[in-house]
Amino acid sequence: MENAVLLEMKGITKRFGKTNANDHICLRLHKGEIHALLGENGAGKSTLMNILAGIYRPDSGQILANGERVEIKSPRHAADIGIGMVHQHFQLISTLSVAENVYLSMGRTDFVINKAAMEKTIRNYSEKFGLPVDPAAKIWQLSVGEQQRVEIMKLLCRDCKILILDEPSAVLTPQEAREMFKTLRNMADEGKSVIVISHKMNEVMENADRITVLKGGKIADEMPAAEATVDRLTRAVVGSRTLAETVRRESEKGGKPLLSIENLCAGNDKGLIALHDLSVELREGEIFAIAGVAGSGQRELAETLAGMRKVVSGKITLHGKEITKTNVRQRISLGISFIPEDRLQMGLVAQMNMQQNAVLKDFREPAYSRWGVLKKAAIRTAAENYVKDYDIKNGGMELPVGLMSGGNQQKLLVAREIHGNPSLIIAAYPVRGLDIGAAGEINRILLEQKERGACILLISEELDEIFRMADRIGVLCGGRLMGVRENGKTDYEEIGRLMSGEAV
């Protein structure tokens, strides 16, 4: 016995340039269900939901709400119809308080603000929906999990009947994620419908009622969660491709110590201390993973090791030599390479072409310049070698890299960073946003580097990836290293507890 169909999307198509982000997609949403939208990165999940939320307009296709044709013109219009979305990047104004943020989205018309009354209203809502959060707190003071609650509360206060959440568990610890899905289930039981975008099969199978799988902008499969198996989902998500299986081999115990960090403290962009008294030793030939929810100090750690951030106190030693005070250039020549999380804002220059990006760090080397004049031919050859060796599809050597696909950008970045056999590779979220094929390729390269004897500091928020790749796992929470565990002697539960700051 199925509930009424609340919403139907028919033949939705959306193109960006030449690519079809959504290609004739049909989707049906019932009342009171949790509907999961599964698919790898770039499958078109977010695009489809952004259409529903009024951010994009479809090129063709229809949307029916309660059987009636609607054309969703804007986010506000979507809200009027009863559709609200929690984006992956939260849409909160960090300088305003929780109450002010919720109030803003409520579309009220009062002119003068009565702060006390406003906070009281929001506190009532917070209790009613079971979303505990302090209405007077400023957004920037909240943890990511609390911010997510504010986002959900915004939708509920606007009386949305359909809640869309884009990768809601990505920023949470396993325990927090479980809690969040419990809240979502309660809402579904009260008659709301929830769409959850995800790329995690287990999570979807455990929590959803219905699963729709997208692949390459098309619907690949659709099923009730009860009928889903890992096999079936994998086939739908990946298709007929055979994947290069990433096999991790146990590293030899007791590789030589490479990098030692002692009592490291460093600041963030606001000048506040973001790393507290961090001490750890990394060895040659191992993958050391850093786990933690977003904003636990990962960025600061990576940038401090790369030399981009000043050390407030503490000591960093590489190969037994202190490098605490060395600058970025010196660290590059000492063999520290860095695959940063912002591929296009830091690792590569989007507006420059492949050749220029290929020598972004090495342009001063005698191979590429003499007396301050660039050797253009040598640079071109270097770039061509990368293209050949790593099978980079670039659409022309003169094209800005910003126009290449994410996978090819990352391949170029990784190729450049492992060139010259670095001894330490800092890899921050190296496969984020890549499709499964490209991600497998990058992981294979990293494992190869480990075999060669390099040490890889792998920063990730995906526990699956960490457990697949790492030899040891360090957990960051609030800028502190909560503990270090051997892979194989720990589990999701323990790492999750460490991520939330519980001492174990």
Add this chain to the structure above:
Amino acid sequence: MTALITSVCAAAIVYAVSVLYAAVGEIFSQRAGIMNLGVEGVMLMGAVSGFLTAYYTNSKMLALLAAIVTGALLGLIYAFLTVTLQADQTVCGMAFLTFGSGLSGFIGKNVTGIASPVKFDKIALPLLSQIPFIGDVLFHQNLLVYLMYLIIPLSMFYIYRTRPGMILRSLGENPAALDTAGINVFALRYAYVIFGCSMIAVSGVCISLAYTNFWNEGMTGGKGWIAFSLVAFSEWNPTKAALGALLFGGISIVGMNMQIYLPGVPSQVYSALPYLATVAAFILSTGSFRKKHTEEPAALCCSYDRESR
């Protein structure tokens, strides 16, 4: 001596008000996320349009209205360039500087150096102007000064105590969030840029019809830039802007008066005082040796494009 102090203080207020309209306008514009570097150009256009209207119609109210309309039109163009066409705001500001100073010189050529028949004269407010010293300084001023006495508290109330003010504060902070909340980011940015430019144009009227009653090419002499740097100096807060403007006014007026007492010092040194003060204030308020303003709109200078987020 007291007479001198009174007149210096009164003159400092007139000077302050002539940059304050522009500063407050720019505060609204920047709070909405749009930086207008072309303050000087818009101010000149306001000064010349006000002056021409006063010259030909003998009405200062019409002059004020003409300046406001001119400012609004310029604001409309500016908003079109920066909000709709998403052009670089620094470049647009420079274009407005060139455009405003060129066009104002062109259309004002025929009235250069001729006195306007009307100007905003000083009006003594009944009773209040009788208070010794304070009365002479604060309540023996022109209409535009009195209006500013109202604008400062009103704008403070609007920005910090009302719902539209809350939206304004968010507009420069995270426009995408407002858009999802169903607020029309584009329309609001247009509105605040237009309002800002109108206010800047009124500053021009202060200079051409209250401070003096003449028009001269480039007569604002950098006051637009002073107003612009006041914005960061005041941390986007109208009250602090008023205090800052008084400081600048004081420095300039004292400088002018010093000339009489210390004739040995070249007059150019006194003329340079406001510029030096502006440079100093700008360095002190924006240098990275101090903590980043929490009030600085995070999305300042970023054009908002719904499809590319």
Add this chain to the structure above:
Amino acid sequence: MGLANIRLERKQVASLGRRILNSVLFVLLGFAFSGIFIAALGFNPFTVYAKMISYSFLNLRGIRGSIMAGLPLMLCGLSVSAAFKMNLNNIGAEGQYAVGALMGGAFALYGPALPLPLRMAVMFLLCALGGALWAMIAAVLKAYWNVNETIITLMLNYIALLLMDYLCYGPWMAKRQTTPISEKIPQELYLPYLGNSGINAGIVIAVVLAVLLYLFFQYTTVGFQVQVNKYSLRSAQYAGINVRRNILIILGLSGAIAGLAGFVQITGVVHRVQAQLPGGSGYTGIVIAYLSQFHPLAVILVSILLGGLNNSCSAVQIMGVPSQIAAMIQGCIMIFVIAGEFFNRYRLVLKKPDTTAAGQAEAVESKGGVGL
């Protein structure tokens, strides 16, 4: 219908030809817009434009004049372009020009009488040094404290011009003069003319500089670093590029080029130091830099055009048209060229009627009240 069927589409890269065509089109629109104001003052824009063009560009004397007037503009335009190659807004070319002129002028007027080539060289270097020093104030503030260079360079313009005023009205003022001008500089320091063309050797300096700048940005490691810096500060830090040093180099270079405008103007044209010598060239330099899209070689051409525009004012002044017409036209053009930039990034596309068009026409426009 109508507007609703036009859609904007982001373009990936616009070809050079298209961009030039686009610029030319919008420059013409800028002229058309200026025409409105010319007409508003009661003149016929067509007659005015025709007179201006024929004065400046349709005869040899006019062209010679345009090139000469364009010379200081070239250097200011190159100065602004060079800074913008690193996203630095140097709107202080005016002041750097003035300080360059003052340093060079001080040497020419009061310096030792060195042998000729050396004397010329020292003056050249001092002008460049003066401009560089003035720009360095903003550069140091930007590099070490991240103070916005736009405001600082601009405020320094006023201060530099006041300094110039002071010297020309005061200690440097020529005897038996009432205007703020200095004595003439020694005749050996006059820039020679190129044959009997009536154009002085300053043009060689400007063209050589433009070519050097082009090569510098295109082929050197510093040019490469500057480009990385322009697009992404964080990439520059990531690649171990010394951002601070680059700011100092580029703003210093930019200031030095502007200072050389003082050199060519003093040694080539006025042969003395006078108050308000830059006369707005620094600001025109900004317009030139944008019109030429910061390409050093394009700056040469655009400067001659704007030099001609400036000169042509005197042709229409007889008709009673205010001489500010040149500045006004420049402003209009700049606004239109900025607007035109948009069409390098986007193009207007007519929405193709799709298969559901009929259905779309019938579709009941939701009034937001449908609800669920």
